[in-house]
Amino acid sequence: MGLSWQQGPLSAGPLGRFLTAEPLPERLLLAERLRRRMRVKFNGTWIADSEDVILLYEPGRYPVAYFPRTDVDPQVLVSSDKVTHHKDLGDTSWYAVHAGDRTTERAAWEFTSLPEHAADLQGRVAFAWRAMDAFYEEDERILGHAADPYHRxxxxxxxxxxxxxxxxxxxxxxxxxxxxxxxxxxxxxxxxxxxxxxxxxxxxxxxxxxxxxxxxxxxxxxxxxxxxxxxxxxxxxxxxxxxxxxxxxxxxxxxxxxxxLKLEPGQQVVAPHGVDRGLDADEARSR
Structure with missing residues (x-):
């Protein structure tokens, strides 16, 4: 689906190959500006609103939207002691998200020890899709995951x-x-x-x-x-x-x-997983 999963060029089992003299790294990550206004709603409140979102593509993952901290309501992020390690991007600090009478643990994260080559993600926060009420591009709700501009x-x-x-x-x-x-x-x-x-x-x-x-x-x-x-x-x-x-x-x-016709290689299993959630029909029914 798009760049990074199923048989896309950045997936674990791509259909095509890059024509290069030297072998590419086993894992390629891509960070790219979305160039669309994206908003996040939590407990009926807009907690993030940005025209400077970066999408991160990782092998086998849906694209994930990262918001500049300056475009996130500073009152909603509550620091926690939870720190995990991303094998490519270093330490990951997790936050609870709080608005009004609602708090959800491990609902947002930020990379805090990025290697120099991944500085594009410095000072940016991503939100767990299911933990939020909804994500929007302009005034239209986006379901499932951040829309992949390369998906056609x-x-x-x-x-x-x-x-x-x-x-x-x-x-x-x-x-x-x-x-x-x-x-x-x-x-x-x-x-x-x-x-x-x-x-x-x-x-x-x-x-x-x-x-x-x-x-x-x-x-x-x-x-x-x-x-x-x-x-x-x-x-x-x-x-x-x-x-x-x-x-x-x-x-x-x-x-x-x-x-x-026979099922083509790599098409037997469609794995509906993402960085923090899977796809299910309930989200679509709640639209």
Whole structure:
């Protein structure tokens, strides 16, 4: 997803490689100005408001926003005795966050012994995503994690023939599927419901959440568990796939122009972890 996780260029298992004569360090970190106004709300109060946020990208992590201390309400950070050590960036001091009648422990942190080459993060504070009420860009709430400017989704229509089978049963057949290209992921094919035998889809409990597409519903097909999924109310930016269905090629037989598709290397597990939290559907439902 974007630069630093799944199969992005700064992830632990990148799809591509840097064409350099000398091998790069095993771990590459990137600090970059966001160039967007970002705000943090806690206990109904704005506690940070900055147009000088820096995003930190680490391998296997979502980007994390670091605010200048001068753009954070100085009354909300309460020092604690908790200090941890970051293997690349040195000692990390943790803070409780306090506003009104609410205090949350270990809700913010700051690097206090940065190496010289990482001075961009000096005097900056990050906030634990789940510990806050919400994060905003301007007046719009951002869900899941700080938005990654390098994360891109493109959706393309095609006249290729797409077919899904489970044994001798044809579950779906379409001559106008769409393909979704998403940073760090293999292409995913989506089919209109009119081209699906929906009697084969059995809705299951439990949703997942993508910060870029919305809430995702899942379906069993025969004995194949969670073999299909759909963003029934996809976000406006990807509304073209709204209520269409995609199929997992390692769960059912998926064919494109007669050629069977297989799950690409590195795509078997999508690890929804971040520096201090995971993604879940509850945050999206609370929007």
């Amino acid at each position: 989704i493109d959706i393309r229509g095609t006249s290729r023939t797409f077919e899904v089978r489970l044994g001798d049963t044809v579950v779906a057949r379409s001559e106008h599927p769409v393909v979704l290209y998403e940073s760090g992921f293999a292409p995913r094919w989506y089919v209109p419901r009119a081209d699906i035998d929906e009697t084969q889809l059995r809705a299951v409990e439990g949703q997942t959440f993508c910060p870029y597409k919305g809430l995702c519903d899942y379906y069993d097909i025969g004995d194949a568990r969670r073999a299909a999924w759909s963003y029934r109310n996809a976000y406006q930016e990807v509304e073209r796939i709204g209520d269409m269905v995609s199929f997992e090629p390692n769960q059912v037989e998926v064919y494109l122009d007669g050629k069977r």
